[in-house]
Amino acid sequence: MRRGATRPAVLAALTALSLAVAGCGGGDEQPANGPVEITLWHGQPGVAAKSLEKLVAEYNKGNHGVKVRAESGGVTPDGMLPKITAALTSDAYPDIAYLYGSWAPNVARNPKTADLTEFVKSPAVGWQDFWASEREAVTIDGKVIGFPAVVDNMVVLYNKKMFAKAGVKEPTPDWTWEDFRTAAKKTTDVKKGAFGTTWPITGGEEAVWGLWPLVWQNGGDILSPDHKKAVFNSAAGQKALGLLRDMAVVDKSIYLDSTPAEKSQKLFESDRIGMFLSGPWVLPDLQAAKLDYGVVRLPGTAGNHETVSGPDNWVVFKHDERRVKAAADFLTWLTSAERQLVWMTDTGSLPIRESIGKLPGYKDYLAKYPGIEVISENLANAKRVRPPTTKYPRVSSFVAEAVAQALLGRSDVKTALDEAVRKSEAALAVPGS
Template identity: 45%
Template sequence: MRRRTAAALVAAIILAATGCGGSPQEGAKTVDPQAKVKLTWWTGQTDAAQKNLEELAAEFSKKHPNVTIELSSGASTTDELLQKLSAGFASGVYPDISYTFGNWASQLQESGKTLDLTEKVKDPAVNWAEFPASARTTATPNGQVIGFPAIVDNLALLYNKSVFDARKVPYPTDEWSWDDFRAAAKKLTDPAAKIYGTAYSVSASEDTTWHFWPLLWQRGGAILSQDGKQAAFNSQAGVDALEFLRAMAVDDKSVYLDQTDERYAPLFADGRIAMIINGPWTLHDLKEKKTDYGVAFLPGTNGDHQTVSGPDVWTLFDNGDANRAYWSYELIKWITSAEGDARSNLAQGNLPLRASETALPEYKTYVKEFPGAEKLVANLANAKQARPTVSGYVEMSRYIGEAISKALQGAAAPKAALDEAAAKSRQALAGG
């Protein structure tokens, strides 16, 4: 998962776009597979990942000469795509396909601009059930499939072997409890050398929030009430989870508090932080820096090592042209097939979208090139719940992130901070 930092205001703009005057131009009403079509694809990628998709797009066009694909990153950062999409909805000019963060799904579907693929993915050739459940749920906000999974991931425990070796601390295991984690973090912290046992983002972004969900879920807590209308994260389970983090940060002083989301991973790679809770997107940088690291499942509560997944989505948009809709679907269906994904995600160090990819030659190369990748693939089974795909999640996430940040910096007690976040979230969850 990439960082999710889009402001709640932008989500409100998307919802408002439904009532704006912009609308797609009139196009073909029925599909003619031979008609010339030009697709616009915002990838949200840069550098090697972008080049990889450009090559695949060129190959698709070669197979289907009537299809031209105008491919671009769409914005200077992936976070900015949401704002660009909202502006496009208002003007009536927006892409056929865009990379989107999973926590935007409800707002995008409610804009009325997405294609409804609910019936199409029932085609046995799609093998929709092969995608992880959390990814399918994320791509199906409000019961409507709006795209295909683009990225699947999860959070695991990454540890720097060099730091552990220097302090003569045993490496983490898949059976660790959170008490084991806390004890190790204290032993590994060296204030004089400015080495921390672990790290946590206090930027109040989605990076802050989603790291909290496993601790909540493992204690039996829930993010929302069963009807999805009320906050439930401020339960005793939530308070206990935040108190645990607060104690590590404030009492033990074993946590590097990252104000930006962007510092703790490089510091881990450089041996300044012993352990981080992170995912597969970090492996490429660790490989480049030649960091000696290991990967284990998240520490658990009473044997529950549940994690969280942050799937992203190739969202397809309705531009009022049946041919563009047809070929957008065909392109992304091909990209997310086992063979297509092996050449895109696996080549970039991302987890495979489909279980069947583990039988492909590309997978064997992937796990050899990216140590720890197999552990992260296995950890997908510990992603038993999906983050809510409800209207208001983006805004609610910000309030929770602020609560976590205050508690970890000693500015608020966990219960008071979470109660305040729950109160602030009421209007967002009610659609306000």
Template identity: 80%
Template sequence: MRPGTTLAVVALALAVASCGGGSQEQATGPVEITIWHGQEDTSAKSIEKLVSRFNQSHPDIRVSTESGGATADGMLPKITAALTSDAYPDIAYLYGSWAPNVARNPKTADLTSYVKDPAVGWTDFWANEREAVTVQGKVIGFPAVVDNMVVLYNKKLLAKAGVKAPGPDWTWDDFREIAKKTTDAQSGVFGTTWAISGGEEAVWGLWPLLWQSGGDILTPDHKKSTFNSAAGQQALGLIRDMAVDDKSVYLDSSPAEKGQKLFESGRLAMFLSGPWVLPDLQAAKVDYGVVRLPGTNGNHETVSGPDNWVVFEHDERRVKAATTFLSWLTAAQQQLVWMSDTGSLPVRESITKLPGYQDYLQKYPGIEVISENLANAKRVRPPTTKYPRVSSFVAEAIAEALLGRTDTKTALDEAAAKSDAVLAVPGS
């Protein structure tokens, strides 16, 4: 999941969508269900190929695929509108950060009892995926995609600066030093980049630094912010010092974010990103390396943004058919096909033990590091409907600090005050 446009506030409409209508229960013949996948190009072809295989091997269920009339980024408003009528699908691909909003709609199915079936292999999914698809004890779907943040580095730029490629045990001090040494302002080359456009792209890169230092985003009950702790000030302070003092950070104010293009064009030594960029880097013939995030006192925790296949309820037969399909789709053999087609990471631990897994690793250089880094993705962003507002306040604080307009404590304290006011409003 790319983080930039995932936190649409239109999600709030899901909480108040009508639970009226309801299609008539299909009594005979194959159970027909529809999936809105929101995928494009290679990913769309892969999911359609897998659905075709399912239909051939499961005559009692007929799955129809649609894009949903939107890309994955635009799926939430499409679902929001559809849920006000009976024109909604049985399954939709939705970002994990939307789960708290989606779960509030009465038409969202509760799969908690279904996933207890041993045949589903629920515990084979990574823990952060299970957390992302579960809201207040209610399982609303199946994990669809998992990712995590790593550092990609340009081998040529590091070599030109006489810098040794980072190893798995590197620190944030190492990161800062490499960024400083590879920056060449006259040539328009920067050590790294950070978004200051006010979106989630800026924020989710900060959370690993916060977590590694022992901090957290919110209190466990999600009623108060804690990101302005000493750990938060230390985390943002590092990036601020790199931007303001070292001038080794390209401050990206573009809503579309230029980081990947800068990296592809050889103007960025290090880029914090995830597995979704690897096919593009291969196509651009970038000589890159991949390493897990720098660590703090040996802690290399990263951030992950799992996506979900969410199930919506029409009648019991269709819900059961949807879970049968998703159990099949997310099984190891089918997932290996999806991964090989798209470069996605394994959503189940058992996939890494399949014979064909090694072929997948060879197809996408660097993917092995990112796959192994799933073990460092221990937490997800707070599962609360208030998170988008909190994120926007923190993004503002990051921009103010990196532009040198204020100090990190003041920036984070102001963001915390705004966040606490929102968190104090009743509601999940």
């Protein structure tokens, strides 16, 4: 999955960034006359980098009064936070950087992070056109720190060959978790090494984020509204993890993956996993593998098909007010529906604005990426994001441990979740960490 476990280097960067309190730096000197010059670190590889640089070149040819210099920053998106953390200790930081949404609470604490709250109220921005989960991910304690960059969500991909062989009807959009469990049982043949579905037990975020939709659908939540209490051991949380435990321990229909998620994906591609919970980033791989697959939204609870989303952000940093305004003006242009359709068609990313689906070229985009239409429409079911707090990585690690203990049959659900809550609340009680 794209949203993997938080690496040790990143955890160290989170701590360092939260402690950085240096004042705003002047950065590069700006010419007295001529366009305002700003720098963007994007961290994108391959096709994504080429597409972005093409769009930046188009912008620079226009009469915007702004000159954008796009650079990788010398890292991939995974390495951007440590890079930014180091840069913010001096004046050698960019005006804009691509950062995962889960890092926003830590970045927002730095005084060099810009506040765009008033700027995004402009009708030219079209703030309400962005999906709610994206707006939430880039807003920390009421402060908007940038613009949405990329959005995804979790769906179920299913192996049509395995479904047909087991005599299982393909999922319909209104299916339930009981339907999911039944399909998993029927497509499981342990002797042949085939399982109905898979779940990571790696101890990282990839083991956790698929649990949250089940919790939300059942009326539960992760933390209290003030982020001071862990509440995922509620009846909703126990029901959510209980379903997975029953599938793993009783039905034995879940392949428990203790390796990176890529192994499960390879098993899915080789007709040994019937259903794979993932997102749009795997579609090019499935096409390359020539797999006959289908895509359907997550099973629902009482008609609620809520999913989980992992938005990423273009975060703006302060040098001076002219450069902040220039960065915001550029991002307004870059995130417009027309420019985003170019980016999406080049890269297979999902629409970050609802209005993109109304553009003439949208049908060509859908045709290029089979299954992407279902995932795009599923953005409407991404109503919440994981808690925007610096403590979430630690909470996630405790929940991941609980998931592993329950699915391996080493603990009952209540005991596992209660222990995770105890550890989480100890972490939440530590000020400033």
